[in-house]
Amino acid sequence: MEDNTPLAIIILAAGKGSRMRSAKPKVMHKVAGRPMINWLIETAECLAPERIIVVTAPNMDDVQDAVAPHQCMIQKQQNGTGDAVKPAAEALKDFDGQVLILMGDEPFVDMGVLETMIDHDGLSVMAIKEEDPAGLGRVITHDDGYLSHIVEDKDCTEQERKINLCNAGNYCLPAKHLSKWLGKLSNDNAQSEYYLTDLPKIAEEDGFKTAVIEGQSICRWGVNTRLELAEHEYAAQSILRQQAMEAGVSMVDPATVYLSWDTEFGEDVVIAPNVVIGPLTCIEDNVTIHAFSHIEGAIIEQNAEIGPFARIRPKSVIGKAASVGNFTEVNRSTLKEGAKAKHVSYIGDAIIGEKTNIGAGTIIANYDGFLKHQTIIGDGVFVGSNSTILAPVTVGDKAILAANSTINKNVPGNAMAIARTRQENHEGWASQYRSMKRVQKKQQEDD
Ligand code: UD1
Numbered sequence: 045m046e047d048n049t050p051l052a053i054i055i056l057a058a059g060k061g062s063r064m065r066s067a068k069p070k071v072m073h074k075v076a077g078r079p080m081i082n083w084l085i086e087t088a089e090c091l092a093p094e095r096i097i098v099v100t101a102p103n104m105d106d107v108q109d110a111v112a113p114h115q116c117m118i119q120k121q122q123n124g125t126g127d128a129v130k131p132a133a134e135a136l137k138d139f140d141g142q143v144l145i146l147m148g149d150e151p152f153v154d155m156g157v158l159e160t161m162i163d164h165d166g167l168s169v170m171a172i173k174e175e176d177p178a179g180l181g182r183v184i185t186h187d188d189g190y191l192s193h194i195v196e197d198k199d200c201t202e203q204e205r206k207i208n209l210c211n212a213g214n215y216c217l218p219a220k221h222l223s224k225w226l227g228k229l230s231n232d233n234a235q236s237e238y239y240l241t242d243l244p245k246i247a248e249e250d251g252f253k254t255a256v257i258e259g260q261s262i263c264r265w266g267v268n269t270r271l272e273l274a275e276h277e278y279a280a281q282s283i284l285r286q287q288a289m290e291a292g293v294s295m296v297d298p299a300t301v302y303l304s305w306d307t308e309f310g311e312d313v314v315i316a317p318n319v320v321i322g323p324l325t326c327i328e329d330n331v332t333i334h335a336f337s338h339i340e341g342a343i344i345e346q347n348a349e350i351g352p353f354a355r356i357r358p359k360s361v362i363g364k365a366a367s368v369g370n371f372t373e374v375n376r377s378t379l380k381e382g383a384k385a386k387h388v389s390y391i392g393d394a395i396i397g398e399k400t401n402i403g404a405g406t407i408i409a410n411y412d413g414f415l416k417h418q419t420i421i422g423d424g425v426f427v428g429s430n431s432t433i434l435a436p437v438t439v440g441d442k443a444i445l446a447a448n449s450t451i452n453k454n455v456p457g458n459a460m461a462i463a464r465t466r467q468e469n470h471e472g473w474a475s476q477y478r479s480m481k482r483v484q485k486k487q488q489e490d491d
């Protein structure tokens with residue numbers, strides 16, 4: 045086809061995904077923190093189509109939201125991949141160009157192979173060689189290499205089942221013939237479904253040959269089961285770790301570090317073993333993340349130090365050279381430059397000023413059982429150990445909170461706040477007590 049032929053992409057996402065055993069649409073299951081449909085949408089967008097149409101089932105509003113602003117068409121009953129294309133073809137009835145049809149459960153389809161298909165002058169189907177092709181359609185070619193037909197696994201003869209050239213499920217064909225060919229599909233097969241795989245055969249009867257364009261797979265092809273979902277996760281993590289290391293991140297044991305599709309890194313970041321980084325996280329230059337830390341939705345600024353055993357929750361910012369240590373949870377909070385919360389603390393809905401030190405065991409109690417409240421702690425504040433700060437509270441710059449205080453009123457700058465029972469010392473009391481107890485014990489033994 046000529047370069048300026050318009051392109052439309054149809055993505056099939058209406059399947060029940062019954063092999064997943066899930067209440068959730070299959071394409072909404074996540075790989076590296078992102079629904080699999082969104083991996084595919086990104087690839088589709090890179091191909092610069094005029095339109096992307098996603099076929100969904102009724103009650104799949106979450107899929108519609110995930111693919112917005114792209115158009116969704118509804119397949120009312122899930123009668124097979126061929127039937128699924130029909131509502132999209134209806135939406136494209138005035139479109140004169142190429143149509144690329146993709147399967148929504150194949151998040152890692154190779155864009156280069158799709159480009160080859162689009163550039164190919166005529167119909168094409170993507171094929172992949174699989175060592176274990178069970179479950180996939182087999183590609184049968186003519187002697188000249190063009191497609192003869194595709195046989196679904198369930199319809200294969202013993203001989204056909206041994207073929208390892210498989211149907212990847214992606215097709216490129218001229219839009220103007222699509223509806224006509226779809227109309228000729230039958231459901232006379234093992235699953236009583238309208239198979240899209242029968243379309244090339246119908247096209248051939250109409251005088252159109254289909255080229256077979258081979259691609260590579262980085263994991264077992266497509267996600268039909270939880271096992272295959274885990275295989276895709278494994279493949280995604282390997283790639284993400286490699287990209288991170290290429291971008292200047294050191295990982296002591298990469299296989300134990302879990303990243304998200306959108307994790308951003310600066311240079312000279314060091315990540316110890318057993319670290320999980322969820323979506324929407326940015327980690328800047330020279331940050332060290334110690335073992336067993338969990339970070340999501342956070343910005344970790346330059347030279348900061350996290351963990352070991354730290355949890356940083358969404359909408360948090362750990363400022364430059366700030367430090368969050370073991371068993372500390374930070375939630376919707378900002379630690380400004382050089383602030384420290386190194387041991388066993390909860391920091392929720394708070395702003396912690398520059399160089400402020402949060403002592404061991406400090407709890408910022410942000411929730412009154414109904415509402416969340418904010419705490420603002422100024423610069424250079426010293427919060428003594430085991431303090432409870434009942435939000436909302438403001439603590440001025442350079443204040444000192446005495447250890448074990450329960451702070452429920454604002455503290456002015458430079459003040460010392462103490463809110464605990466005063467200590468009493470009773471001189472000589474300990475030896476008198478011991479003598480008394482010794483006498484009592486002896487009496488008990490004599491009785
Ligand atoms: C399909 C192909 C198979 C190929 C494999 C590659 C058919 C008949 N078989 O099999 O040759 O090797 O993909 O991954 O096409 N869907 C709908 N509506 C439906 C049924 C499915 O939208 O009624 C969607 C699903 O959401 C899914 C995609 O189409 O995203 C593929 O459906 P699936 O049932 O997974 O097909 P496979 O059995 O994997």
Ligand code: CA
Nearest residue numbers: 149266267268
């Ligand atoms: Ca599939």
